[in-house]
């Protein structure tokens with residue numbers, strides 16, 4: 001099911017803009033209003049299911065924390081496993097980690113070392129709510145490769161098209177954004 005212009009309008013209108021959060025100058029894209037709107041959430045998940053059901057995925061990897069919501073729902077619909085990629089210090093077992101640069105300083109994401117064990121050739125879809133600079137997703141895609149899986153595509157509900165994150169990420173993985181934001 002590809003999205004019509006009016007479908008996209010439903011999704012865009014279901015996402016709330018919060019100016020100056022978490023700091024001045026940032027417009028935060030709040031997806032809680034989309035999640036609580038059963039018709040918009042269902043439209044989005046049916047679209048993602050339709051796109052990915054023929055990709056022969058074995059897992060969805062979701063980025064901490066909003067990627068968990070869409071990722072876990074989609075994994076259940078597709079009948080595949082779900083793997084969390086978390087901020088440093090949250091995963092309890094042995095991890096592999098990857099640092100990435102922020103505007104000021106560095107951050108770090110982790111994955112369990114055995115996240116895809118038991119599957120010969122894991123084929124993984126990476127998912128998050130939004131791609132801005134792409135640093136988080138770039139590190140997450142590298143983590144998937146580091147633990148021996150193929151990252152087939154990176155999927156975002158929204159892409160901030162005025163930032164260069166998507167083109168940088170496209171150097172290492174296919175990228176799909178449901179909605180582009182100017």
Ligand code: AMP
Pocket residue numbers: 026027028029030063064065066128129130131132133134135136137165
């Ligand atoms: P980046 O690494 O710059 O691509 O940032 C992506 C991560 O930060 C994602 O996990 C997003 O949920 C979050 N994020 C960045 N900018 C925004 C924004 N304007 N609104 C909501 N979430 C954002």
